[in-house]
Amino acid sequence: MLSGTxxxxxxxxxxxxxxxxxxxxxxxxxxxxAGRRAEVLQEAAxxxxxxxxxxxxxxxxxxxxxxxxxxxxxxxxxxxxxxxLAEPSELASTSLETWRHTMATNLDxxxxxxxxxxPAMLEAGWGRVIAISSVAxxxxxxxxxxxVASKHGLVGLIRALAADxxxxxxxxxxxxxxxxxxxxxxxxxxxxxxxxxxxxxxxTALVHSANPxxxxxxxxxxxxxxxxLCGPGSxxxxxxxxxxxxxxx
Numbered sequence: 001m002l003s004g005t006x007x008x009x010x011x012x013x014x015x016x017x018x019x020x021x022x023x024x025x026x027x028x029x030x031x032x033x034a035g036r037r038a039e040v041l042q043e044a045a046x047x048x049x050x051x052x053x054x055x056x057x058x059x060x061x062x063x064x065x066x067x068x069x070x071x072x073x074x075x076x077x078x079x080x081x082x083x084x085l086a087e088p089s090e091l092a093s094t095s096l097e098t099w100r101h102t103m104a105t106n107l108d109x110x111x112x113x114x115x116x117x118x119p120a121m122l123e124a125g126w127g128r129v130i131a132i133s134s135v136a137x138x139x140x141x142x143x144x145x146x147x148v149a150s151k152h153g154l155v156g157l158i159r160a161l162a163a164d165x166x167x168x169x170x171x172x173x174x175x176x177x178x179x180x181x182x183x184x185x186x187x188x189x190x191x192x193x194x195x196x197x198x199x200x201x202x203x204t205a206l207v208h209s210a211n212p213x214x215x216x217x218x219x220x221x222x223x224x225x226x227x228x229l230c231g232p233g234s235x236x237x238x239x240x241x242x243x244x245x246x247x248x249x
Contacts, residue, residue: 025048086134158241179207212246
């Protein structure tokens, strides 16, 4: 389906990003996975999955890295802005450094990445830009002020880009997952155990109950939505924030 297409997945070495990268590669795309940890990217690399060490929060790193990837495999037709971080933080205990670090990774990183790849999409006359936001980009969430603000900003960025480029075969959408089964999930369970004084089983059940269907979402479910948005018949889906959470909150 995507043979001849060059795709970029930031934060592509683990979790949601890796599931997306592998799905795109299986569909025929050449996939560049970007991240800060070379060893993680090398482990994730495959015949169509190519590692790129890049820090999305640094403009020069993004510009240099994407230029190198473009020279190697051609301009990007698909951009998955997935790189992000999530650390619990209430307003009173949030330092300016924490706030800015979260914004630099979750929001600035998407802005810089999309800004670099969009001109080639406009020149080619086709493209798919997908940001991985969160249900926290659609509503409030306790103990996560910087994260919620950054994910709301990411949805706003996507909607603004869709408004700026109407009527073109280039679409901009955000996927907004609930709690996903990634390497972050065990850390969240440990935090709940410590904060609430629960057993591991009780904390696990509580975390799972945050999704209406009482289970964590598999990364492959997010990857399937990406394939749909990149495939035929999706051209009229534009400027949307699509919730993948197991039900209505």
